[in-house]
Amino acid sequence: MDDERGDQQAFERFVDQHPSLVACDAPLARHTSLRVGGPARYLLESEDGGLVGLALAAAKRAGLSVLALGGGSNLLVAEGGFDGLVVKYSGNSYAVDERGGPNGVVTAAAGLAVANLARRLARAGWAGLEWASNVPGTIGGAAVNNAGAFGGCMANDLIGLELLDAAGRRSDLANADLEYAYRSSCLKRGEIGGVVVTAVRCRVRRDDPTAALARIAEYQRLRTASQPRQLSAGSVFANPADDFAGRLIEVAGLKGRRVGGAEVSAHHANFIVNPGGATARDVYTLIRLTQETVWQRSRIWLRPEIQLVGTWSSQQLATVLEPPAGAAGEVA
Structure with missing residues (x-):
């Protein structure tokens, strides 16, 4: 117990040393879409990655999630x-290594x-990420979630990424290490926990800026x-195979x-929006209602693409994430 108190005090000293960078009891709503x-x-x-x-x-010493x-x-x-x-890494620089010929690597x-990155690259005559020009969020989040649109996705373009592991040590992961699946990766699935992505490397190619x-x-x-303009978290559910x-939600x-x-x-219909006044419980309840109604109507269980984080109970998480009995082979 004494060791645990010492660890906690060590983190609190870190907070005291960086009062302008670490906020306590900080509202997260303003940091989510x-x-x-x-x-x-x-x-x-x-x-500052360091x-x-x-x-x-x-x-990690304090045992904090x-x-x-x-x-x-x-x-x-x-x-x-x-x-x-909660760590929000705010580095926002980028550079392109031309490497000769028509191909390059953007870090x-x-x-x-x-979206900002995709548009800036296009204006500079670098193509490949145009599909991401309207994708919300950061390039780091896109890499973790295998974001995609209009036939493109991060799994197709990413070479690798740099991250800090749970102990704060720098590490590199190649594309294959991320075990990408549809809108998912080993990082999103929590198979490597407590990490913070600091940089992403993607393939790009030379093209006429006007065309890009x-x-x-x-x-x-x-x-x-096709998409709403109100506050949302993007697509709520992953698309099932061949549908x-x-x-499904509309029918x-x-x-x-x-x-x-x-x-x-x-x-x-695959967007849940907040026109004003919504709570997290409202959104959660609507997700559950949608899953149950689609299951009853079409016998397809919709798997959430959105991530539930924070103090949800294990039962609340299981109810949303685990399909009902008998749904094997009928999961989106």
């Missing part, structure tokens, strides 16, 4: 918040918005026509369905 959820016990925002590494090491936060565009934070350390700090920007403009047009979650009659302040978007 849904604008719901409770506070973090500690929130560290920094572009400092983040020290914080991770102190958190760690959550790496990118743009917060794929998260549902519980009303009780996150009882641990981007993980805190850079992926034209593709981006077309993707913008398609997105505007679309949005279609189940759930477009426009509300629970409290949360609503199944009338624009795109």
